Amino acid sequence: MDQNNTTVSTTRRGFLKKFGVTLGTLGVVSALGVVSSCNTADPNKKFRFLNAEGEWVEVDITKMDVHLTELQKRGREGIPGKKFVMVIDLAKCQNARQCMAACQTAHHLKPEQHHINVLRMENDDLTGHYFMPKPCQHCDNPPCTKVCPVDATFQRQDGIVLIDNERCIGCRFCIAACPYSARIFNWTEPKPFEEDIDRIYDVELNVPQKKGTISKCLFSADRLRIGKLPYCVSACPNGVYWFGDANEDVVTNGTSKESTRLSTLLEEKGAYTLLPELGTKPSVYYLPPRDRLIKYNYDGKNYLGEDEPDNPHHG
Amino acid sequence: MSEIKNQDEKAVFEKIKEDLLRPVKTNYWGYNALIVSLLTLIAAALYAYYFQLRDGLGVTAMTDYVSWGIYIASFVFFVAVALVGMLISAVVGLVGQKWITPVGRIAEMIALAFVMMAGIIIVVDMGRPDRLLNVFLHFRFQSPIFWDVTVVTTYVAISTLLLLLPMLPDLGIMRNHLKGEVPQWKWMLYNILSLGWVGTPKQYQILHRTLRVLLILIIPVAMSIHTVTSWLSALTLRAGWDSTIFGPYYVSGAFVAGSGAVLVAMYFIRRGYGLQNYITDYHFDKMGKLMVLVSLVYLYFNLNEFLVPGYKMKTHDAIHLHTLFSGEYSLMFWLTQTFGLILPIVLGLFKKMRKPFPLMLIGASLVIGAWYKRVIIIVPTLIHAHLPIQNVPKDFTEYNPTGMEITITIGVIATAVLIVAILAKLFPVVPIWETAHEKGVDIEKDL
Numbered sequence: 001m002d003q004n005n006t007t008v009s010t011t012r013r014g015f016l017k018k019f020g021v022t023l024g025t026l027g028v029v030s031a032l033g034v035v036s037s038c039n040t041a042d043p044n045k046k047f048r049f050l051n052a053e054g055e056w057v058e059v060d061i062t063k064m065d066v067h068l069t070e071l072q073k074r075g076r077e078g079i080p081g082k083k084f085v086m087v088i089d090l091a092k093c094q095n096a097r098q099c100m101a102a103c104q105t106a107h108h109l110k111p112e113q114h115h116i117n118v119l120r121m122e123n124d125d126l127t128g129h130y131f132m133p134k135p136c137q138h139c140d141n142p143p144c145t146k147v148c149p150v151d152a153t154f155q156r157q158d159g160i161v162l163i164d165n166e167r168c169i170g171c172r173f174c175i176a177a178c179p180y181s182a183r184i185f186n187w188t189e190p191k192p193f194e195e196d197i198d199r200i201y202d203v204e205l206n207v208p209q210k211k212g213t214i215s216k217c218l219f220s221a222d223r224l225r226i227g228k229l230p231y232c233v234s235a236c237p238n239g240v241y242w243f244g245d246a247n248e249d250v251v252t253n254g255t256s257k258e259s260t261r262l263s264t265l266l267e268e269k270g271a272y273t274l275l276p277e278l279g280t281k282p283s284v285y286y287l288p289p290r291d292r293l294i295k296y297n298y299d300g301k302n303y304l305g306e307d308e309p310d311n312p313h314h315g
Numbered sequence: 316m317s318e319i320k321n322q323d324e325k326a327v328f329e330k331i332k333e334d335l336l337r338p339v340k341t342n343y344w345g346y347n348a349l350i351v352s353l354l355t356l357i358a359a360a361l362y363a364y365y366f367q368l369r370d371g372l373g374v375t376a377m378t379d380y381v382s383w384g385i386y387i388a389s390f391v392f393f394v395a396v397a398l399v400g401m402l403i404s405a406v407v408g409l410v411g412q413k414w415i416t417p418v419g420r421i422a423e424m425i426a427l428a429f430v431m432m433a434g435i436i437i438v439v440d441m442g443r444p445d446r447l448l449n450v451f452l453h454f455r456f457q458s459p460i461f462w463d464v465t466v467v468t469t470y471v472a473i474s475t476l477l478l479l480l481p482m483l484p485d486l487g488i489m490r491n492h493l494k495g496e497v498p499q500w501k502w503m504l505y506n507i508l509s510l511g512w513v514g515t516p517k518q519y520q521i522l523h524r525t526l527r528v529l530l531i532l533i534i535p536v537a538m539s540i541h542t543v544t545s546w547l548s549a550l551t552l553r554a555g556w557d558s559t560i561f562g563p564y565y566v567s568g569a570f571v572a573g574s575g576a577v578l579v580a581m582y583f584i585r586r587g588y589g590l591q592n593y594i595t596d597y598h599f600d601k602m603g604k605l606m607v608l609v610s611l612v613y614l615y616f617n618l619n620e621f622l623v624p625g626y627k628m629k630t631h632d633a634i635h636l637h638t639l640f641s642g643e644y645s646l647m648f649w650l651t652q653t654f655g656l657i658l659p660i661v662l663g664l665f666k667k668m669r670k671p672f673p674l675m676l677i678g679a680s681l682v683i684g685a686w687y688k689r690v691i692i693i694v695p696t697l698i699h700a701h702l703p704i705q706n707v708p709k710d711f712t713e714y715n716p717t718g719m720e721i722t723i724t725i726g727v728i729a730t731a732v733l734i735v736a737i738l739a740k741l742f743p744v745v746p747i748w749e750t751a752h753e754k755g756v757d758i759e760k761d762l
Contacts, residue, residue: 171442185379
């Protein structure tokens with residue numbers, strides 16, 4: 001290439017190219033949020049993440065972007081051939097709240113932040129009370145993912161609705177759109193955790209939590225990745241939760257570990273979904289609270305130990 | 316007025332030019348005081364915003380349930396007020412109303428300032444403003460926010476053109492006559508912005524044609540911007556938002572808010588600049604009538620919005636309506652409906668009330684009412700979810716804005732006013748060439 005050609009190429013096309021590269025770099029940088037999360041001055045710094053086998057892996061800072069991108073890509077694709085469902089047996093729930101505790105521990109949440117929340121329900125004055133664990137319903141027609149302006153929340157091929165807190169801009173439109181109040185927001189700095197320092201963000205666990213972004217129930221996608229039941233399901237002492245794959249038509253009870261045919265369970269127990277009139281098509285089914293194992297017992301305190309009036313209708 | 320008629324054309328034009336350019340050349344202490352106080356409010360807001368950036372949106376009163384507060388309410392308010400540019404210039408102008416000549420430019424200045432602040436307050440409301448670029452890098456057509464970004468940007472562009480283009484002949488006059496009378500940078504600004512305008516018949520022809528296209532174009536754009544804004548709420552499944560008439564409900568409400576803002580601006584600009592001969596009682600009377608008309612349309616949509624669900628009382632609609640009519644938001648609701656809608660309509664029907672001072676008060680009442688109405692539209696709906704709100708701190712079910720977010724909101728509103736103030740000082744608020752033209756002056760000779 002002679003001198004003239006080089007001069008020419010630095011004009012319009014060269015400028016456009018440079019502009020594109022600059023814009024692209026800017027995009028990658030801002031999208032990954034590495035500007036604020038890493039210190040490029042220290043080349044010996046190590047980052048950690050849990051790999052697909054559930055083991056901690058340490059990587060060099062130069063490889064961090066690669067692993068973050070890989071985790072995000074894997075998290076967006078989901079697990080092929082699966083359609084995860086949850087069945088919640090309201091007759092068995094005794095308000096033990098082990099599910100809430102296990103969930104908050106796993107996802108590094110504050111006491112007032114719930115991915116799963118056990119609600120005291122009363123459909124009518126004459127119908128009596130029952131307890132209802134309420135995770136994200138992982139709708140097949142999710143109102144939340146539709147409104148997201150940046151595709152930060154999305155539904156995967158296995159039916160799970162996730163949130164990528166490296167992309168979320170914090171507009172909270174999804175909170176407004178969700179009729180199940182399943183989403184929470186990190187209004188301030190998240191609860192500090194030793195192990196979150198220098199940890200690569202895992203979109204399937206949504207840890208580390210980030211200030212100014214959304215968090216929500218993930219059906220413990222990280223556990224499903226390694227063939228285990230979700231945190232809440234495993235933690236339940238009362239056999240409330242069944243979890244499994246609708247394609248295989250099998251669900252497993254988190255307490256007894258017995259498996260059963262999903263379609264039979266739903267049919268025989270007269271299962272229903274929450275707010276079906278809204279057309280959201282949830283992946284969470286409820287078995288009616290008939291023949292409840294315990295009497296409704298309410299001590300006037302909420303989960304945070306604060307006084308809460310016994311008014312389960314509408315907060 | 317009558318003395319002007321008796322003078323010859325040249326003298327008439329000199330008088331108009333002198334009167335309308337005086338504010339551009341003169342220093343008013345009142346104006347400077349206004350600018351200083353606005354800048355103080357903005358500085359306070361910036362200080363508060365620093366804390367919000369540092370500590371997160373937790374400095375506001377918003378929670379996981381009431382996740383949108385006065386920021387989003389103010390966003391809707393800004394977009395609403397901005398629509399007045401379209402109402403006055405396009406709708407009223409295109410049907411051939413001549414009285415809008417001294418009002419149109421004020422309306423466009425308000426429109427431009429407020430629509431710009433609508434964009435700003437959305438960024439203020441974002442949890443991660445550092446990721447603003449994501450809106451363009453990862454945009455999704457399905458999201459109403461993408462539609463909103465598109466139409467707001469278009470509206471800013473068209474509003475700028477609608478302010479600048481009709482001002483070209485005035486800028487030409489200023490370039491020709493103000494050299495040496497204003498600071499050099501100002502004259503340079505007029506010189507550049509006048510785009511070499513000399514006022515040939517050909518130039519006037521092009522100007523008129525372009526304006527006509529823009530005035531028609533801005534109608535669908537303005538309708539879209541506020542309809543999409545209403546859809547941010549109406550496209551969700553929540554009682555109080557889940558409404559099919561939210562688009563026209565918002566647009567009609569916007570005209571009410573905008574007319575109020577124009578009335579207030581007209582009053583203070585006329586008084587401050589001594590433009591009693593140009594913005595006359597006749598113009599106030601006409602604006603007053605327009606205000607009553609758009610308020611009546613809004614009243615009609617209010618009846619539909621509240622009576623129809625109120626008659627059926629479906630579970631969640633009933634809870635929402637009880638909150639507004641007799642519950643925790645009833646005081647705000649009834650005050651807003653009274654001072655922001657009913658009273659202005661009733662008072663505006665009387666000729667005595669369509670005088671500058673009463674109309675300024677009515678306008679202020681409309682603007683304040685319009686802001687509170689947006690809070691009433693946004694917040695009470697979020698207070699009640701479909702499912703019970705439990706196991707969260709008590710304050711998650713209520714919303715009382717914190718000092719921080721009030722300071723920031725006031726700062727953004729002050730910025731809107733500041734922009735209007737700067738524009739109204741930098742440029743003649745009443746078009747010189749159109750005024751001269753209406754008084755029968757052949758203005759082309761002067762240029």
